[in-house]
Amino acid sequence: MLRSLVLILVSLSLTSAFANEASGTTNVNNETINIDGEFHEKVQPETIVETKTAEPEFVDDEELVKLKGELKEIKNMNTGFEKKTETFQEMTETATKLTANQNEYLKGRSEYEKTISAFRMKQECLKTKDAKDCVNLDTRSDEEKKAFNISIRNEFSSVIQNKRFELQACYQSVLKSQKPFEDAITVLVKIGKEGTATHVGFENMKGLYDTKIQNCITKVLYDIQLNNRPYESVTFRQVLNFNIKNKVVKSAKQIEQEDYDALFYDL
Numbered sequence: 001m002l003r004s005l006v007l008i009l010v011s012l013s014l015t016s017a018f019a020n021e022a023s024g025t026t027n028v029n030n031e032t033i034n035i036d037g038e039f040h041e042k043v044q045p046e047t048i049v050e051t052k053t054a055e056p057e058f059v060d061d062e063e064l065v066k067l068k069g070e071l072k073e074i075k076n077m078n079t080g081f082e083k084k085t086e087t088f089q090e091m092t093e094t095a096t097k098l099t100a101n102q103n104e105y106l107k108g109r110s111e112y113e114k115t116i117s118a119f120r121m122k123q124e125c126l127k128t129k130d131a132k133d134c135v136n137l138d139t140r141s142d143e144e145k146k147a148f149n150i151s152i153r154n155e156f157s158s159v160i161q162n163k164r165f166e167l168q169a170c171y172q173s174v175l176k177s178q179k180p181f182e183d184a185i186t187v188l189v190k191i192g193k194e195g196t197a198t199h200v201g202f203e204n205m206k207g208l209y210d211t212k213i214q215n216c217i218t219k220v221l222y223d224i225q226l227n228n229r230p231y232e233s234v235t236f237r238q239v240l241n242f243n244i245k246n247k248v249v250k251s252a253k254q255i256e257q258e259d260y261d262a263l264f265y266d267l
Contacts, residue, residue, distance in 0.1 A: 117141070138231045152228040156191070156236050159224055170216035171242050182243050187221060190235045195226040198233065 060068070118139035125134035140148070190199035200218045217240075 114139075140231070148228070148230075149234075152191075152226060152230060152234070153236070155226050155228055156189075156224075156238075159226065160238055163220055163223075166220045167217060167240065170213050170220065173216065174213045175244075184239060184241045187217065187238050187240060188235055189221050189224065189238065190233055191224070191226060191230060192233050193229060193231070195229045197222045197224045199235075203237075 118137075121139045122134050122137055125137050138145075184204070186203040188199070188201040188203065189197050192198040200221045202214065202217075
């Protein structure tokens, strides 16, 4: 539009000049023409500023202050317990390692004391005996010997208990063939270094004079095998009671025809 306005003004100027030249003297002043043009100014968009309404500031009251204090105290206590728990766990792990190391120390020290004690005992043995007599020298302490003797004695008693029915069968076989009798005898069982019976003997026999029952009992006791092996032969003395279970008065004919039920028990 600005360009069109300029062209109109130039055209009017040329017309006026041309008229002056044509007439030579006459000047014609035309009425002023107002030429309107439109001009649009760019208007910057209005900036809208949002205003926030300030919220009223809350002031803690006495109860809230107290609650916040309690919450802080609880959090501190919780943190304290967590740290204490971690510390105790670490202490437990350390104590466990300490105990394990102590056990290893005691084990090593015990082995050393046992070894050095055996060495010294053999050294003393060599002062009075030949080397062959000191090779298999029993180097156990008195406490070890006592504990072993109790262990092997308990095992022997257990084995005898397990052979009760075999010994009862020996007694029953005699009751079938001779006059009934009762007796309490003492058997001597010698256990060798291999844990087996090497000798069986009898003491205080009265009714059990029959060689058949003696041979039967001897066979049962010779079958003994112990897991504990003694360092030297040991003899066990064991009392055996043989009793008639059903003591009923019967005729001679009934005695001959009926078997007697025997009860054996070990003291």
